Amino acid sequence: SQKIEQNSEALNIQEGKTATLTCNYTNYSPAYLQWYRQDPGRGPVFLLLIRENEKEKRKERLKVTFDTTLKQSLFHITASQPADSATYLCAPLFKPARQLTFGSGTQLTVLP
Amino acid sequence: DGGITQSPKYLFRKEGQNVTLSCEQNLNHDAMYWYRQDPGQGLRLIYYSQIVNDFQKGDIAEGYSVSREKKESFPLTVTSAQKNPTAFYLCASNRDRASNQPQHFGDGTRLSIL
Numbered sequence: 001s002q003k004i005e006q007n008s009e010a011l012n013i014q015e016g017k018t019a020t021l022t023c024n025y026t027n028y029s030p031a032y033l034q035w036y037r038q039d040p041g042r043g044p045v046f047l048l049l050i051r052e053n054e055k056e057k058r059k060e061r062l063k064v065t066f067d068t069t070l071k072q073s074l075f076h077i078t079a080s081q082p083a084d085s086a087t088y089l090c091a092p093l094f095k096p097a098r099q100l101t102f103g104s105g106t107q108l109t110v111l112p
Numbered sequence: 113d114g115g116i117t118q119s120p121k122y123l124f125r126k127e128g129q130n131v132t133l134s135c136e137q138n139l140n141h142d143a144m145y146w147y148r149q150d151p152g153q154g155l156r157l158i159y160y161s162q163i164v165n166d167f168q169k170g171d172i173a174e175g176y177s178v179s180r181e182k183k184e185s186f187p188l189t190v191t192s193a194q195k196n197p198t199a200f201y202l203c204a205s206n207r208d209r210a211s212n213q214p215q216h217f218g219d220g221t222r223l224s225i226l
Binding site: 009034042 | 215
């Protein structure tokens with residue numbers, strides 16, 4: 001079965017630096033991959049989607065890359081702010097089941 | 113504003129009791145989902161529904177039941193057969209399951225055992 005791994009449960013960085021979160025998957029590549037942000041006690045909120053034929057996607061300070069050779073997606077937050085502190089979930093959608101599979105998340109803390 | 117409303121926010125269950133979690137959406141979405149989230153684990157799919165009066169089991173359906181009598185509503189019942197029900201339950205929806213549209217989530221119900 002497909003396995004999703006997100007790098008270390010917690011990541012602490014200094015304000016203003018770039019945060020890089022990793023999402024690795026096994027076996028076959030997903031049709032696309034979504035990234036969500038989740039705050040404590042709240043539901044996840046969609047951030048970005050990248051398709052299997054795309055290398056990179058940007059939205060304001062956010063950037064997602066997708067490397068099907070490495071079976072990996074990277075999520076970057078540039079010029080990080082304390083308000084970016086949250087848990088970030090990657091969610092690939094694998095064919096043919098067409099079911100979104102969520103990773104366990106990486107808890108990011110941006111220190112002032 | 114359109115969105116998903118889950119209630120209650122906190123729920124306590126006694127031994128041998130069934131409890132029902134409410135999920136309502138006004139986004140006009142066809143597909144709705146129930147997930148369970150445990151500490152340190154990803155969201156696990158319990159049930160999903162692609163259309164009114166139809167629903168399918170997800171990866172961990174045992175001990176749960178659902179209904180979809182209206183497009184807007186997708187309640188989840190945690191039955192006494194679910195031996196470890198303590199978790200954070202999330203309801204989500206999107207336009208349809210086959211699309212790449214993101215899922216919209218409610219703010220969850222935290223269920224605990226008394």
